[in-house]
Amino acid sequence: MEATIRILVIDDEAMVRSTIARTLEREGYRVAHAVDGLRGLTSFRKEPPDLVITDIIMPEEEGIGTIRRMLAEQPETKIIAISGGGRVGNFDVLRIAENIGAMATMRKPFAPREFINLVSECLKKK
Amino acid sequence: MVKYRYSDFFRRLNWLLIGARAASPTKRRERLKELEAAGQLSSRETNLARALRLAGIGSALRDYRTGGVVWSGEVYRILGLDPGIGPDYEAFRRLVHPDDLIRVETARERAVHGLPDPPFEYRIIKADGEIRILYRKSETVFDGRSRPIIRVTIMQDLTEQRAAEARRDELERQLQHTQKLESLGTMAGGIAHELNNMLVPVIALSELACEDLPEDSPLRADLEIISSAGERGSELIQRVLAFSRKQDVAWKPLCLADVAREALRMLRPAVPATVRIDENIEDVPLIIGDFGQLHQVVVILVTNAAQAIGDESGRITVSISCGSCLPNGGTGASMVCLAISDNGCGMDEATQRRIFEPFYTTKPVGEGTGLGLSIAYGIVQSHRGLIEVRSAPKMGSEFSVLLPVHRSVEFIALNRADSEEFQRQVS
Numbered sequence: 058m059e060a061t062i063r064i065l066v067i068d069d070e071a072m073v074r075s076t077i078a079r080t081l082e083r084e085g086y087r088v089a090h091a092v093d094g095l096r097g098l099t100s101f102r103k104e105p106p107d108l109v110i111t112d113i114i115m116p117e118e119e120g121i122g123t124i125r126r127m128l129a130e131q132p133e134t135k136i137i138a139i140s141g142g143g144r145v146g147n148f149d150v151l152r153i154a155e156n157i158g159a160m161a162t163m164r165k166p167f168a169p170r171e172f173i174n175l176v177s178e179c180l181k182k183k
Numbered sequence: 184m185v186k187y188r189y190s191d192f193f194r195r196l197n198w199l200l201i202g203a204r205a206a207s208p209t210k211r212r213e214r215l216k217e218l219e220a221a222g223q224l225s226s227r228e229t230n231l232a233r234a235l236r237l238a239g240i241g242s243a244l245r246d247y248r249t250g251g252v253v254w255s256g257e258v259y260r261i262l263g264l265d266p267g268i269g270p271d272y273e274a275f276r277r278l279v280h281p282d283d284l285i286r287v288e289t290a291r292e293r294a295v296h297g298l299p300d301p302p303f304e305y306r307i308i309k310a311d312g313e314i315r316i317l318y319r320k321s322e323t324v325f326d327g328r329s330r331p332i333i334r335v336t337i338m339q340d341l342t343e344q345r346a347a348e349a350r351r352d353e354l355e356r357q358l359q360h361t362q363k364l365e366s367l368g369t370m371a372g373g374i375a376h377e378l379n380n381m382l383v384p385v386i387a388l389s390e391l392a393c394e395d396l397p398e399d400s401p402l403r404a405d406l407e408i409i410s411s412a413g414e415r416g417s418e419l420i421q422r423v424l425a426f427s428r429k430q431d432v433a434w435k436p437l438c439l440a441d442v443a444r445e446a447l448r449m450l451r452p453a454v455p456a457t458v459r460i461d462e463n464i465e466d467v468p469l470i471i472g473d474f475g476q477l478h479q480v481v482v483i484l485v486t487n488a489a490q491a492i493g494d495e496s497g498r499i500t501v502s503i504s505c506g507s508c509l510p511n512g513g514t515g516a517s518m519v520c521l522a523i524s525d526n527g528c529g530m531d532e533a534t535q536r537r538i539f540e541p542f543y544t545t546k547p548v549g550e551g552t553g554l555g556l557s558i559a560y561g562i563v564q565s566h567r568g569l570i571e572v573r574s575a576p577k578m579g580s581e582f583s584v585l586l587p588v589h590r591s592v593e594f595i596a597l598n599r600a601d602s603e604e605f606q607r608q609v610s
Contacts, residue, residue, distance in 0.1 A: 076384040080391060114376065141379030142372060142424075166382035166417050169390050 062180065063087045065106040067097035067123065068139070069115040073165070077110060080169045081176065094118025094126075101127055105134075108180055113140040113150045121153060128158045135179050141165040232256070241338040243270070247295075247331050261317065261340050263309045280306035280314065287319075294323055297331045304341065315342045360539070361564065371423045371541075378420050385413035423554065436469040439477065439519050439586065440503050446481035447501060454489045454499075463502040467519045471589035476562045483555040484523040484582050491527025491580060499525045517588045524581035530574040538572065559584075 064086050068074045071092075078088040089106065091097035095118040097111060109127060113120035120138060127134045138154035139162070151162040160179050163172065232255060235242055241258035245251070252270040259266040264274055279287050283305035294300045302320035309315060321336035389410040396403050443464060454460060481501075488499045502522045530538070530545075537543045539560040544553035563570040566586050574580035 070380045070383075073380050073383045076387045080387055083391065140376075141383075142376030165379045166386045166413065169387045172387070 061087075062108070063089065063104070063106045064108045064110060064176070065089045065091065065097060065100055066110045067091045067094060067115070067120070068110075068112040069093055070112070073112070077172075080172060084173055084176075086176075094120060094123030097123055098126055101134075102130070105131060107135065108176065109134060109136045110176075111136060111138055113138055113154060114142055121150065121157065124154055124157055124159055135160050135182070137175065137179055138162045139165055139167075239340055243336045243338065245334045245336070247333065258338055261315070261338055262307065263311075278307040278309065280308055282306075290319070290321075294321055294334050295331065297323060297325060297329060315340055316345050317341065375420045375424050378416065382413050382417050382420075386410055386417065389413065433473050433475070434471055435474070436589065437472055437474055437477070438469055439467060439472075439521055440464045442474060442477045443481050443501055443503055443521060446478050446485065450482060450485050454485070455494070457494070457496040458489050458492050459496075459498045460485070461498060461500045463500060463504075465502075465504050467503055467505045468588045470519055470566075470586045472566050472586065473562075477566070477586075480559045480562050480584060481521070481523070483559045484584075487555060488523055488525035488527060488580070488582075491525050491529070493527065495527075497526050499523065518585045519588060521584040521586070522581055524579060526579040529576045529578045529580055530572075531576050535572055535574055539570070 062085075064081055066074055066077050066081075066088055067090075068077070069092055074090050074092075078090065081088050089100050089104070091100050093115045094111070097109070098118070100106075101109065111120045111123055120140075124136055124138065127136065136154075136159045138151055138159040140150050140154075141164070142150070151164065155162055160182065161175055163175060235255060236257050239257065239261075241261050242255045243258055244253045252272075254270045256266060262275060262278055264271070264278075268274060276284070276287075286303060287305055290300050290303065300321050300323070302318065304316055304318050307315050307317060318339040318341050319336060321334055323331045324333040324335075326332050389406045393403055393406040393410070396406070444462075447460060447462065451460065485499060485501065492499070500523070502520075502524075504520050504522070506518055506520065534545060538556050541554055541557040543557075560570055563584055563586070568584060568586040571583045571585075572580060573583075
């Protein structure tokens with residue numbers, strides 16, 4: 058249904074990436090994967106997606122830096138930040154992600170319907 | 184003969200004898216030397232007594248040859264006895280705590296028989312009912328035939344020292360507990376992150392698979408169980424995270440009574456109809472705290488109280504007062520007390536010692552995470568408060584949370600009172 062819409066999923070956990078991909082593909086989205094922020098940025102530059110879904114706590118390049126770089130390069134980028142821990146020390150990483158420009162956030166684990174609705178809402182936003 | 188003391192050119196004290204019978208110059212010199220020595224001895228005794236008094240050490244001297252006993256002034260002071268009565272073993276004996284009397288008398292008997300008499304501590308109950316802890320050490324002097332001649336005993340009041348040690352031990356215990364919670368929190372945070380990732384496919388894929396199956400497929404029920412187990416796991420992780428993180432708190436002046444009323448409004452429908460909740464909420468000064476966190480404390484304590492009552496009919500009383508239920512008669516004026524009591528199953532001492540430990544639970548497997556009270560403990564600590572429990576098996580429990588009235592709130596109240604008084608005087 059949404060064959061032209063491309064979503065980039067960045068998460069170091071393979072099972073999370075594949076679950077998100079399956080959930081999105083069922084809805085007709087085209088999904089690209091990346092295992093960390095660095096590879097995510099490469100994919101982002103090569104073929105800018107309509108939406109980025111990125112984890113925050115990752116090895117190599119974490120999500121906050123990734124969001125900053127993407128927004129610096131493409132300020133209109135729509136980004137959903139996701140996290141399983143939600144916090145590093147005393148900092149709420151999802152709140153930080155929102156403060157630096159992520160369009161929405163979601164804590165892992167999530168119900169697939171809730172997740173699809175959020176993706177759909179973000180894509181509709183200008 | 185009359186003796187006078189005078190100070191010589193070198194400011195030394197000397198004795199002047201008037202009316203003494205004429206004696207030979209040699210004898211007179213010897214006599215003067217004796218008196219000088221006696222004077223110096225007396226001065227040393229005075230200084231020694233002064234030093235012992237300053238150190239708070241009393242001394243008792245018993246001469247077995249004459250049966251004479253001398254107590255220093257400090258002994259009378261420590262025991263709270265009138266020095267006018269003189270050394271009175273029976274008066275001393277009456278003060279000794281009944282549980283320590285055998286030890287005191289045994290030590291005395293051993294000393295009389297020349298047996299080793301190691302130092303020890305014992306308690307006395309003074310006339311006003313105050314219990315003091317005394318330290319006793321003695322030394323016996325023997326003659327050439329190993330018979331005791333003199334026994335010197337020292338007595339020292341260690342009550343304050345022991346109380347300070349107990350306070351230090353308590354603080355150390357609290358510090359260890361806090362450190363334990365912090366390290367468990369760090370570990371729990373790390374594990375929670377990993378588990379949340381693992382639960383993504385468990386919850387999402389079981390739900391997606393379920394959607395793909397026909398309505399009457401028997402596999403649907405299995406997938407629903409998987410999904411529901413995943414959600415329960417996720418809830419547990421949220422609790423662990425809530426426990427582990429130092430939450431961002433919104434410190435504001437608030438009324439603990441409002442917090443309790445709000446929490447009770449939410450809790451009433453959830454508590455079984457057989458459990459009555461009584462409110463005894465007084466007007467109390469404002470405190471500085473986080474509404475949400477303190478709300479959580481009330482919810483945890485009332486929920487636990489209801490669970491302690493179980494299916495039986497019972498009563499929970501939620502009280503808020505100012506300084507009326509403080510431990511050890513502490514400073515009540517600047518504390519607000521929340522007390523939640525129930526007439527449920529109660530707890531033995533061993534359980535009470537462990538209830539604030541994370542993951543400790545007495546509830547059946549699957550019915551409790553053992554985190555509620557440790558979360559409450561952490562919240563109360565972060566509010567610089569105290570949480571205490573009084574309980575006995577089958578006698579119910581009472582949890583008391585003491586929170587300090589913030590100084591600025593006291594200051595405002597004081598200023599308001601001053602201002603009102605000022606207005607009255609002016610008008």
